[in-house]
Amino acid sequence: MSSATEHATTDVAHGHDEHAHDDHHHAIPTGIKRWLFTTNHKDIGTLYLWFAFIMFLVGGAMAMVIRAELFQPGLQIVDPNFFNQMTTVHGLIMVFGAVMPAFTGLANWLVPMMIGAPDMALPRMNNWSFWILPFAFAILLASLFVEGGGPAFGWTFYAPLSTTYSSDSTALFVFSVHIMGISSIMGAINVIVTIFNMRAPGMTWMKMPLFVWTWLITAFLLIAVMPVLAGVVTMVLTDKYFGTSFFDAAGGGDPVLFQHIFWFFGHPEVYIMILPAFGIISQIIPTFARKKLFGYASMVYATASIALLSFIVWAHHMFTTGMPLAAEMFFMFATMLISVPTGVKVFNWVATMWRGSMTFEVPMLFALAFIVLFTIGGLSGLMLAITPVDFQYHDTYFVVAHFHYVLVTGAVFSIMAAVYYWLPKWTGKMFDITLAKWHFWCSLISVNVLFFPMHFVGLAGMPRRIPDYALQFADFNKWISIGGFAFGLSQLIFLALLIKACRKQGEPVSDQVWEGAEGLEWEIPSPAPYHTFDTPPVVK
Amino acid sequence: MASHDPQNANGRLVLKLIGITLGMFGFGFALVPLYEVFCDITGINGKTEDEAAVYTAVEVDTSRWVTVEFLTRTNSGMPWEFEARTKRIKVNPGELHTVEFYVRNPARRDIVAQAIPSVSPGTAALYVNKTECFCFNHQPLGAGEEALMPMQFYVDPQLPEEIEVFTLQYTLYDVTEEAKEASETAALPTLDAVAVGS
Structure with a gap:
């Protein structure tokens, strides 16, 4: 990142200014009111991050139910309908409740600090966009307890599973998705307006940190596709309750149409969950390699290319629906094309490390694990993109392995890397490094025991979303479950570490925190004061 | 900024x-x-036209034979018996043919059905021209009644060379409720299947 600062003296003066300012004008409300009524980007960022982490544990608990049932063949712990509710709600919570709010929380904390803005552009809307989220997930979780059970049709809610064959609680599912969508759209609008209008003087487009760039592009993806999701759940709602036939062949509709609309949202959605991760890794690698990011401009263009390509590849989720050959070829090659900009990114990260003075602090460990394991997920994605072989892989555990590699060891690992990287800036204290290393190594080993064998059972033909399976998959599934339990327990180490960090235990850190860290957020005091950049910094 | x-x-x-x-x-x-x-x-989703085609003197390609297979199924919860009297037929493109489908309503209630066609491979759908089809309208049958439903079609000689066989499948849906709602608000649906049944 182009280093970008006033000299140290102004900084110090600036810091003092901040405190004086606080004392004079803003009495911060205490207790629950502080959090309910806050319009401060740092408070809201913290709320988002804790909410995401709680949802991560809730969704994780559901994954534990799934793995306990699959520990051995046969039905032993839960009945199949409940198993299906677990896979469905696990997916929904992890996508909309854990990964997306975590990225929004990071954006709230970091985007204003990185571009030298005092806050987000629309602070009151920011408060709203967070506080409607708990209601969305309360509705979704409550639907599990109504008669007939919650959604059991998979997070992709294909019609007619979600229309003709779904339980009566489907309306609750639909409304909770509506609220999640509104929340994400408001968050995205806020990010875009902040980045467009509130950059410090001199912070030109091509000087913006990559995390800001990737989030800007992500925000545009969000406002482009979340409304389409809102549309498709509305169609499911009216098909189920109001007699329309969007997806009902008997009434002139077409169930395949559902898949087209859903995946028109769904494919950009997966990039919504990975582009901010690319941004995070692009911040962390240069710090601990003590070199400038290799190919900054190409990173920006690669991110934009991935975002644009994401709109023309959706039907690669639908190769087995009986598309004509020409369409299959088109979607196959368009999908493979995405590996070019993604390859540029991986190349740039590796080139950044090349001959750098590397050290392996905890954020760097997670970032390195991200690069290796995300690439494995990317390669299995490339395999799935090959139409003829997809007919074998489709709806098997190979797909499950693929998207967990890109989402868990990709998106989730990047979020953990980000938390470890910026946590000392947020709290002013270094986190417990011993616990953090335990968390890293336990997670790294268990996550691979958990997800790697899924490739094998998938290639051998084990279908996804089933509570029982053929005997020959028993050994692998036992290992997968053991890995799953270990990965779940490893996250409790993270919880302990975060509680310690929030109690402000640990060694005080310097303003820069990490030796090689560059950027505006490392020039303000640690912990970051409640209000930063009331007077904009000058970026050279 | x-x-x-x-x-x-x-x-x-x-x-x-x-x-x-x-x-x-x-x-x-x-x-x-x-x-x-x-x-x-x-024509990529295998749906045929839902309106009758007009058969104009098409040149029959006697040098070429295309096999058309007929499949029938009923949607879940639809009690009708439904079968194609002609399972497969060899035709010259351009030649007009009539095939018949047998339906019986074994239930104790009157049911209105809607047949939805689907052609596989989907690309052939554009070249199946139906001049008459039971799938164009709702088909009511009283309890215990049976009927023969005709379908008249010809294959467009433009059908791509590589297609030698294609399948035309009909799925019967129970649309009694929808038909009732529709008839309450508008005129009665057309009832032509029973009349045609011989």
Whole structure:
């Protein structure tokens, strides 16, 4: 990142200014009111991050139910309908409740600090966009307890599973998705307006940190596709309750149409969950390699290319629906094309490390694990993109392995890397490094025991979303479950570490925190004061 | 960047972004007719025309034989017996043929059915021209009644060379409820199957 600062003296003066300012004008409300009524980007960022982490544990608990049932063949712990509710709600919570709010929380904390803005552009809307989220997930979780059970049709809610064959609680599912969508759209609008209008003087487009760039592009993806999701759940709602036939062949509709609309949202959605991760890794690698990011401009263009390509590849989720050959070829090659900009990114990260003075602090460990394991997920994605072989892989555990590699060891690992990287800036204290290393190594080993064998059972033909399976998959599934339990327990180490960090235990850190860290957020005091950049910094 | 009037600038940008959001919400719904038009033109989802074609003197290609197979199924919860009297037929493209489908309603209630055609491979759908089909209308049958439903079609000689066999499948759906609702608000649906049944 182009280093970008006033000299140290102004900084110090600036810091003092901040405190004086606080004392004079803003009495911060205490207790629950502080959090309910806050319009401060740092408070809201913290709320988002804790909410995401709680949802991560809730969704994780559901994954534990799934793995306990699959520990051995046969039905032993839960009945199949409940198993299906677990896979469905696990997916929904992890996508909309854990990964997306975590990225929004990071954006709230970091985007204003990185571009030298005092806050987000629309602070009151920011408060709203967070506080409607708990209601969305309360509705979704409550639907599990109504008669007939919650959604059991998979997070992709294909019609007619979600229309003709779904339980009566489907309306609750639909409304909770509506609220999640509104929340994400408001968050995205806020990010875009902040980045467009509130950059410090001199912070030109091509000087913006990559995390800001990737989030800007992500925000545009969000406002482009979340409304389409809102549309498709509305169609499911009216098909189920109001007699329309969007997806009902008997009434002139077409169930395949559902898949087209859903995946028109769904494919950009997966990039919504990975582009901010690319941004995070692009911040962390240069710090601990003590070199400038290799190919900054190409990173920006690669991110934009991935975002644009994401709109023309959706039907690669639908190769087995009986598309004509020409369409299959088109979607196959368009999908493979995405590996070019993604390859540029991986190349740039590796080139950044090349001959750098590397050290392996905890954020760097997670970032390195991200690069290796995300690439494995990317390669299995490339395999799935090959139409003829997809007919074998489709709806098997190979797909499950693929998207967990890109989402868990990709998106989730990047979020953990980000938390470890910026946590000392947020709290002013270094986190417990011993616990953090335990968390890293336990997670790294268990996550691979958990997800790697899924490739094998998938290639051998084990279908996804089933509570029982053929005997020959028993050994692998036992290992997968053991890995799953270990990965779940490893996250409790993270919880302990975060509680310690929030109690402000640990060694005080310097303003820069990490030796090689560059950027505006490392020039303000640690912990970051409640209000930063009331007077904009000058970026050279 | 925040120029002269930041509040105003924010407001304008927010309005634009909300505009995009609403536009994309509309686009989600616009995908429905777009999909139908697209499939209609390309025939890729295997749906045949839902209106009768007019048979104009088409040149019959006697040098070429195409096998047409007929499959029938009923949707879940639909009690009718439904079978094609002709399972497969060899035709010359351009030649007009009539095949019959047998239906019986074994239930103790009157049922209105709707048949939905599907052609596989989907690309053949564009070249199946039906001059008469029971699938164009709702088909009511009283409890215990049976009927023969005709379907008259010809294969367009433009059918791509590589297609030597294609399958035409009909699925019967129980649309009694929908038909009742429709007849309450509008005129009765056309009842032509029973009359035709011999």
